[in-house]
Amino acid sequence: MKITLLASLLTTAGLMAALSTGALGATQQKIRKPEISGSAGNMCPSGVQSYKPHIGTASDALSIEELEKQSARGEADAMIALGLRYMLANEGQNTDVRPSPDPTKALELFKAAAEKGDGYAEFLVGVAYIKGDGVERSDAEALAWFIRAAKHKIVPAQFWVGEMTAKGRSVAADWKAALPYFKHAAEGGWELAYVELGYAYENGYGVKQDYQKAAFCFRQQRTLQVAQYNLRQLIKQGYVKWQDNDPMQWRGIGPGSALDPSKKQLPE
Numbered sequence: 001m002k003i004t005l006l007a008s009l010l011t012t013a014g015l016m017a018a019l020s021t022g023a024l025g026a027t028q029q030k031i032r033k034p035e036i037s038g039s040a041g042n043m044c045p046s047g048v049q050s051y052k053p054h055i056g057t058a059s060d061a062l063s064i065e066e067l068e069k070q071s072a073r074g075e076a077d078a079m080i081a082l083g084l085r086y087m088l089a090n091e092g093q094n095t096d097v098r099p100s101p102d103p104t105k106a107l108e109l110f111k112a113a114a115e116k117g118d119g120y121a122e123f124l125v126g127v128a129y130i131k132g133d134g135v136e137r138s139d140a141e142a143l144a145w146f147i148r149a150a151k152h153k154i155v156p157a158q159f160w161v162g163e164m165t166a167k168g169r170s171v172a173a174d175w176k177a178a179l180p181y182f183k184h185a186a187e188g189g190w191e192l193a194y195v196e197l198g199y200a201y202e203n204g205y206g207v208k209q210d211y212q213k214a215a216f217c218f219r220q221q222r223t224l225q226v227a228q229y230n231l232r233q234l235i236k237q238g239y240v241k242w243q244d245n246d247p248m249q250w251r252g253i254g255p256g257s258a259l260d261p262s263k264k265q266l267p268e
Contacts, residue, residue: 076121083110129141162181
């Protein structure tokens with residue numbers, strides 16, 4: 001099953017590697033933790049209201065009764081899978097295994113799994129708090145849970161800690177403190193982390209201003225429109241130059257563009 005974050009402004013999705021599989025015993029079906037994929041736009045806390053996980057079919061074969069039994073035995077993966085059922089009762093293809101929506105019950109299950117040290121569950125608890133799903137909305141609680149999840153190297157949690165710290169969500173804005181989290185998230189493959197790093201280098205937020213490093217970061221995510229735009233602005237202002245391997249469409253060359261390739265009007 002896969003959690004998908006739907007973009008409101010950006011249209012491309014960044015993927016991270018599958019999280020580790022939980023061992024539930026050789027005699028019972030294993031529940032695989034979902035991948036977290038996400039278009040970068042709604043990984044920003046400011047856009048998280050439209051966050052909407054999606055359950056695939058990885059755990060749909062298990063009945064609610066079986067998940068409840070496994071949860072009662074203290075299996076964190078089962079708690080997470082059952083919590084996602086309660087969170088997304090109307091999602092997915094197999095409606096026969098969906099309970100009635102109950103975000104409060106979902107949060108209880110996520111917390112139970114989180115208390116067992118499951119970083120993925122800690123991330124989901126943070127999302128519940130920042131959205132106000134099954135609990136009163138609280139940026140401070142969300143950040144605390146994201147920090148816990150980030151310590152378990154949950155990549156989107158690392159990004160959210162950086163984002164909330166940089167933008168002053170429940171804490172004093174501190175780009176210098178946020179940068180290590182953005183770097184970890186970028187190393188984990190999270191798209192928007194590179195954009196935030198580029199923004200920091202471009203403006204000297206928490207780091208020495210360096211247009212070349214900013215351009216390097218923006219170039220790491222060639223599919224993100226915001227990265228393309230920021231790189232074009234750096235070049236337009238004369239801070240950096242186009243590279244030979246920069247996609248032609250970034251330069252405004254192609255059908256319907258202001259530049260006509262047949263006239264070889266390439267920007268310098």
